[in-house]
Amino acid sequence: xxxxxxxxxxxxxxxxxxxxxxxxxxxLAGRGEYVDDVTVPKMIxxxxxxxxxxxxxxxxxxxxxARALPGVFDVITGADLAAVAGQQPVIWFPIPDQRIAKTHAxxxxxxxxxxxxxxxxxxxxxxxxxxxxxxxxxxYEPLPVVADLDAALAPDAPKLYDDWPDNVSGSLTYTFGxxxxxxxxxxxxxxxxxxxxxxxxxxxxxRGAIVDWDAFSDTIDVWLSTQAPNLARDLLSEVLxxxxxxxxxxxxxxGGGFGNKFDFYGEEVIAAVLSRRTGRPVxxxxxxxxxxxxxxxxRDQRLDFEMxxxxxxxxxxxxxxxxxxxxxxxxxxxxxxxxxxxxxxxGPYKIPxxxxxxxxxxxxxxxxxxxxxxxxPKGNIVHERLIEIAARELxxxxxxxxxxxxxxxxEFPHFxxxxxxxxxxxxxDCLDLAMSKIEExxxxxxxxxARAEGRSVGIGYSFHVEPSAYGPSRILNLxxxxxxxxxxxxxxxxxxxxxxxxxxxxxxxxxxxxxxxQLAADSLGVPMDDIVVVTGDTDSCPYTGxxxxxxxxxxxxxxxxxRAGERLRAKLLRIGAQLLEASPDDMEIVDGVLSVRGAxxxxxxxxxxxxxxxxxxxxxxxxxxxxxLEEVDVFDPPxxxxxxxxxxxLAEVDRExxxxxxxxxxxxxxxxxxxxxxxxxxxxxxxxxxxxxxALLEELIYDDEGQLRTASFMDYLLPTAMEIPPFHFYxxxxxxxxxxxxxxxxxxxxTIAGVSLVGSxxxxxxxxxxxTVTRFPVTPPRLLDLIRAAQISASQAKEGSx
Amino acid sequence: xxxxxxxxxxxxNGHLYSGTCEPRLTLADFIRHECGxxxxxxxxxxxxxxxxxxxxxGRSTRACLxxxxxxxxxxxxxxxxxxxxxxxxxxxxxxxNNHGLQCGFCTPGMLMCATEFLEGNPEPTADExxxxxxxxxxxxxxxxxxxxxxxxxxxxxRR
Numbered sequence: 001x002x003x004x005x006x007x008x009x010x011x012x013x014x015x016x017x018x019x020x021x022x023x024x025x026x027x028l029a030g031r032g033e034y035v036d037d038v039t040v041p042k043m044i045x046x047x048x049x050x051x052x053x054x055x056x057x058x059x060x061x062x063x064x065x066a067r068a069l070p071g072v073f074d075v076i077t078g079a080d081l082a083a084v085a086g087q088q089p090v091i092w093f094p095i096p097d098q099r100i101a102k103t104h105a106x107x108x109x110x111x112x113x114x115x116x117x118x119x120x121x122x123x124x125x126x127x128x129x130x131x132x133x134x135x136x137x138x139x140y141e142p143l144p145v146v147a148d149l150d151a152a153l154a155p156d157a158p159k160l161y162d163d164w165p166d167n168v169s170g171s172l173t174y175t176f177g178x179x180x181x182x183x184x185x186x187x188x189x190x191x192x193x194x195x196x197x198x199x200x201x202x203x204x205x206x207r208g209a210i211v212d213w214d215a216f217s218d219t220i221d222v223w224l225s226t227q228a229p230n231l232a233r234d235l236l237s238e239v240l241x242x243x244x245x246x247x248x249x250x251x252x253x254x255g256g257g258f259g260n261k262f263d264f265y266g267e268e269v270i271a272a273v274l275s276r277r278t279g280r281p282v283x284x285x286x287x288x289x290x291x292x293x294x295x296x297x298x299r300d301q302r303l304d305f306e307m308x309x310x311x312x313x314x315x316x317x318x319x320x321x322x323x324x325x326x327x328x329x330x331x332x333x334x335x336x337x338x339x340x341x342x343x344x345x346x347g348p349y350k351i352p353x354x355x356x357x358x359x360x361x362x363x364x365x366x367x368x369x370x371x372x373x374x375x376x377p378k379g380n381i382v383h384e385r386l387i388e389i390a391a392r393e394l395x396x397x398x399x400x401x402x403x404x405x406x407x408x409x410x411e412f413p414h415f416x417x418x419x420x421x422x423x424x425x426x427x428x429d430c431l432d433l434a435m436s437k438i439e440e441x442x443x444x445x446x447x448x449x450a451r452a453e454g455r456s457v458g459i460g461y462s463f464h465v466e467p468s469a470y471g472p473s474r475i476l477n478l479x480x481x482x483x484x485x486x487x488x489x490x491x492x493x494x495x496x497x498x499x500x501x502x503x504x505x506x507x508x509x510x511x512x513x514x515x516x517x518q519l520a521a522d523s524l525g526v527p528m529d530d531i532v533v534v535t536g537d538t539d540s541c542p543y544t545g546x547x548x549x550x551x552x553x554x555x556x557x558x559x560x561x562x563r564a565g566e567r568l569r570a571k572l573l574r575i576g577a578q579l580l581e582a583s584p585d586d587m588e589i590v591d592g593v594l595s596v597r598g599a600x601x602x603x604x605x606x607x608x609x610x611x612x613x614x615x616x617x618x619x620x621x622x623x624x625x626x627x628x629l630e631e632v633d634v635f636d637p638p639x640x641x642x643x644x645x646x647x648x649x650l651a652e653v654d655r656e657x658x659x660x661x662x663x664x665x666x667x668x669x670x671x672x673x674x675x676x677x678x679x680x681x682x683x684x685x686x687x688x689x690x691x692x693x694x695a696l697l698e699e700l701i702y703d704d705e706g707q708l709r710t711a712s713f714m715d716y717l718l719p720t721a722m723e724i725p726p727f728h729f730y731x732x733x734x735x736x737x738x739x740x741x742x743x744x745x746x747x748x749x750x751t752i753a754g755v756s757l758v759g760s761x762x763x764x765x766x767x768x769x770x771x772t773v774t775r776f777p778v779t780p781p782r783l784l785d786l787i788r789a790a791q792i793s794a795s796q797a798k799e800g801s802x
Numbered sequence: 803x804x805x806x807x808x809x810x811x812x813x814x815n816g817h818l819y820s821g822t823c824e825p826r827l828t829l830a831d832f833i834r835h836e837c838g839x840x841x842x843x844x845x846x847x848x849x850x851x852x853x854x855x856x857x858x859x860g861r862s863t864r865a866c867l868x869x870x871x872x873x874x875x876x877x878x879x880x881x882x883x884x885x886x887x888x889x890x891x892x893x894x895x896x897x898x899n900n901h902g903l904q905c906g907f908c909t910p911g912m913l914m915c916a917t918e919f920l921e922g923n924p925e926p927t928a929d930e931x932x933x934x935x936x937x938x939x940x941x942x943x944x945x946x947x948x949x950x951x952x953x954x955x956x957x958x959x960r961r
Binding site: 020021023024025027028029030031032033034036037127201202203204205206253254255256257258287288508509510511678679681682685686687688689690712713714718720721722724726727750 | 824826827834839840841842843844845846847848850851853880881882884885890894897898899901903904905906907908909910913931932933935936937938939940941942943944945946947948949
């Protein structure tokens with residue numbers, strides 16, 4: 001971890017220093033305000049009845065007993081909701097002519113996954129609302145269940161949507177170069193089928209909403225645990241038919257988001273409808289059990305890929321298909337994540353010939369949605385697992401074969417072959433940095449010693465790319481996003497010279513308020529203590545395209561602050577020059593003091609500038625200068641920014657139990673300009689922990705009946721402090737050429753890198769057996785199966801040769 | 803309120819809270835809703851995540867697994883009881899210095915757990931700290947910074 005220096009109270013440059021977070025004191029004191037902590041006068045509380053069937057027709061719903069329970073205000077079903085609300089929106093359409101499966105927030109005639117919302121109750125409190133749920137009688141006629149990918153693709157598979165020819169929502173192939181020729185001419189072809197199980201972001205704070213719909217003024221006031229307040233407002237408007245300007249979305253503190261809170265959920269619509277009908281503000285908080293069914297699932301994919309190489313380790317082709325195992329309806333982001341796997345399956349390597357396909361398949365599982373990494377972790381599995389299998393086949397060193405296929409720094413911008421153009425990078429330097437740290441930390445000695453003791457210790461590697469700063473709006477529209485990617489910021493200095501930054505981004509734990517204050521302080525030349533950052537209210541904060549996701553808050557919001565700050569600073573200097581009777585060109589501002597360069601005695605403070613711009617303008621504000629001190633900037637990036645890193649893991653496998661222990665982990669990383677190294681390390685560590693959990697422990701397991709078997713923390717295992725290793729982070733800074741400030745995103749690095757990493761370490765620990773991990777999570781029973789199969793084939797080979 | 807409501811009196815952070823509640827009301831909901839102390843968070847309501855950890859009569863306790871009526875007559879400390887006025891205590895300060903929190907949702911539980919732990923073990927090792935917080939889930943930090951925070955607080959408290 002980064003060593004923390006004692007807090008610095010005055011400094012002239014904040015960017016690049018480990019400033020303590022401005023967010024923390026109130027959170028540490030228990031003074032945070034998360035959505036369930038908010039109480040609105042006259043508020044009542046709702047709960048949702050969920051389907052116990054994976055696939056069934058709803059024959060009848062009897063709500064009379066629930067309605068009669070004292071304390072119950074209202075009970076609604078799908079028909080009630082559909083009378084006033086449209087279907088749940090989808091915003092990503094990456095596959096042309098894709099069949100778009102939509103539903104209402106409450107099922108109307110048919111359920112297609114266990115946990116699909118069927119009815120909702122609102123009552124004096126949550127206890128009574130849940131009592132009433134038990135009194136609702138729903139009659140289902142079960143339908144054949146499509147429980148998994150193979151069942152969905154079977155020729156005689158039952159169909160989720162009767163008017164579709166099959167269960168395939170859509171398919172899209174990208175070709176680049178001459179893949180067939182490349183494979184035909186290759187010296188070596190390695191192929192594998194990889195699986196990543198279902199998982200989800202699982203923020204520790206469950207999702208929640210409070211909606212107050214005033215039917216007389218037709219205004220809707222919303223408190224919502226969302227990463228995308230502007231998007232939520234637009235989509236509420238679409239679904240409910242209320243104009244955007246009459247909807248206000250406020251975002252309290254978020255207890256983690258991880259993409260899960262980017263998506264737009266049925267619960268916000270259910271709460272709105274209940275509020276309109278009862279005339280009361282309605283709070284609807286999912287409990288943990290709800291979250292396992294109702295918060296977006298992700299990761300669920302099969303990836304059948306092959307890589308072609310020449311004998312010297314040069315990759316000449318990659319082809320394959322990524323199956324997105326979607327749920328019973330499309331979530332907000334549709335088939336976006338499995339599509340992103342295809343976009344990134346070549347990773348950091350120059351591969352001249354590609355033939356890669358995404359196929360989105362519906363099953364009777366919960367809808368698929370956003371989770372930190374958004375498809376890229378599965379792209380990483382493809383290129384990192386295949387390149388290691390190829391290295392083994394060719395007898396090459398794992399680092400050497402990677403280095404051989406990197407684009408050189410001077411080859412950037414580098415077109416990946418599918419959609420993305422990587423902006424800049426020094427990949428080989430980053431790899432070398434990681435390798436040198438492995439030596440410094442003595443991992444090789446530790447591994448050798450452990451092996452001498454008969455223990456199975458391995459070193460795993462993963463080189464990842466993280467396309468961040470999503471993204472150029474028109475390109476996003478072109479590839480199928482019905483939304484934008486720019487970011488807007490307002491920078492305002494007030495009448496006493498203090499600064500407020502208003503942003504449409506939100507703060508979900510990544511420290512946005514701190515880094516925005518750092519950047520604003522540096523761009524204006526004022527102390528960080530003079531800055532307040534305001535986010536999370538659509539009435540006062542500007543518009544952001546997309547939301548807080550796609551690793552965009554730092555590069556895009558940051559760039560907008562830097563650009564607005566430059567203009568505001570110029571105005572401060574012009575006013576300062578007037579006050580000091582100097583030329584603006586001779587002025588400077590340091591730590592909130594404006595002075596004539598070379599004459600430090602002649603100075604004014606921002607307090608006097610504020611006064612001149614807002615209150616006592618006569619003879620002080622230059623003629624022609626607009627009163628007030630405010631700048632707005634909208635930054636729509638010309639290209640995305642691609643971060644990257646090389647991660648290494650020291651791990652031990654117990655051959656008797658299949659348990660994997662994570663001993664130590666390091667990452668060499670490049671996210672361009674580092675705003676706050678302490679916070680960057682925090683992002684890297686947190687992302688890695690999630691990936692390590694996904695690689696070893698976490699899985700939403702469905703049985704053949706489409707029942708979710710792991711819907712509690714007793715069965716869905718999040719990693720604890722006992723499983724997660726220490727981390728070491730090392731940075732190189734290659735500024736993003738297309739982003740003012742040079743900042744690249746960093747939020748998803750760990751989740752992208754960490755899954756294939758575990759497979760690599762296990763393979764190395766068991767190199768004598770020739771085990772190849774292809775299925776994640778690699779739980780102890782699965783790993784034991786691999787070990788035993790390898791032991792059997794090894795002993796058979798021995799017998800054969802004897 | 804139903805007929806079987808019972809009177810409950812607890813002392814939380816030095817203040818006496820008295821009220822009546824249904825026997826089924828959890829202590830966590832009593833603290834959050836009846837007492838207005840929303841710093842105690844609910845992440846799972848089945849006793850696994852540890853976010854609702856408080857100290858009841860000197861012992862760390864999951865407020866979601868206890869009923870309010872069971873706590874009648876108890877002395878309770880919640881996260882709101884740690885700071886002295888507007889001044890953070892050394893443990894809170896150590897979390898601030900070491901980036902021991904991101905979203906802050908698990909933090910109250912981590913702080914209460916570590917508070918009890920450091921009273922019994924003023925010179926812990928990193929492994930002991932990991933074991934101490936192994937019943938508290940954090941989804942943001944990857945734990946290393948929390949371990950560093952608790953170790954740093956221990957050092958400060960020994961001074």
